[in-house]
Amino acid sequence: xxxxxxxxxxxxxxxxxxxxxxxxxxxxxxxxxxxxxxxxxxxxxxxxxxxxxxxxxxxxxxxxxxxxxxxxxxxxxxxxxxxxxxxxxxxxxxxxxxxxxxxxxxxxxxxxxxxxxxxxxxxxxxxxxxxxxxxxxxxxxxxxxxxxxxxxxxxxxxxxxxxx
Ligand SMILES: [Zn+2]
Ligand SMILES: [Zn+2]
Numbered sequence: 001x002x003x004x005x006x007x008x009x010x011x012x013x014x015x016x017x018x019x020x021x022x023x024x025x026x027x028x029x030x031x032x033x034x035x036x037x038x039x040x041x042x043x044x045x046x047x048x049x050x051x052x053x054x055x056x057x058x059x060x061x062x063x064x065x066x067x068x069x070x071x072x073x074x075x076x077x078x079x080x081x082x083x084x085x086x087x088x089x090x091x092x093x094x095x096x097x098x099x100x101x102x103x104x105x106x107x108x109x110x111x112x113x114x115x116x117x118x119x120x121x122x123x124x125x126x127x128x129x130x131x132x133x134x135x136x137x138x139x140x141x142x143x144x145x146x147x148x149x150x151x152x153x154x155x156x157x158x159x160x161x162x163x164x
Contacts, residue, residue, distance in 0.1 A: 002033040014104045019052025019115045021065065027103055031069070039074035039081075046103045055114035056123035057131045063115065067106035073097050 007028045013020035014027070021027060031044035050065045074081040122132035127141040 001035075004031045004033060005029070006031065008099055008103060010100055010104065014048075014107050015050055015052075015111045016108060016113070018055060018113070019050050019061075019063065019111050021048045021050045021107060025049060025051075027107070029069075029099065029103070031099075036072070038078040039072055040097065041070075041072050042097060042099070042102070043068075043070040045069065046107055048107065050107075050111055052111075052115045054117035054121055056116060056121045057133065058124070059117055059131065061115060061117050063111075065107055065110050067103070067110045069099075069102050069106045071102045 005028075007026050009024055009026050010021075011023055013023050015021055025048060027046050027048040029044060029046050031042055034041040034043075046067045046069055048065055050063045052061055052063070053059065054061055072080070118133070124130065125132055125135065125139060125141075130139075132139065
């Protein structure tokens with residue numbers, strides 16, 4: 001068994017539309033390579049940083065992302081490689097292991113479908129479109145009619161009167 005610390009950089013983003021490890025961003029890999037009868041068993045962890053946008057307030061966010069990987073890379077002449085559909089098994093080509101598809105799949109699975117800048121992100125104001133987290137807590141656009149306000153102060157709370 002061999003332990004390898006390596007990294008890879010993809011020319012394509014790894015993830016989904018709303019959040020992904022951008023193209024050109026390094027993915028660190030801590031891997032164990034085990035020689036088995038059918039090929040090489042690769043397992044370990046992948047670490048990188050994803051970039052995206054908050055699903056509620058749309059600001060840019062970055063997230064550490066970590067994924068476990070485990071895959072058998074079969075020798076081209078092994079029974080596994082010959083009896084399984086092409087796209088179900090990763091074949092060692094010229095003794096090289098192409099880690100990118102595996103790392104891409106596993107990292108993508110760890111990314112949230114609706115990433116948030118903070119767990120309780122209040123989103124955007126429906127009137128002015130500003131980020132509520134950046135605004136005063138009592139932010140609102142209610143225009144108080146001056147005459148109505150005067151009546152209200154005269155009779156107390158008008159909302160107690162039921163409309164029929
Ligand atoms: Zn947000
Ligand atoms: Zn507003």
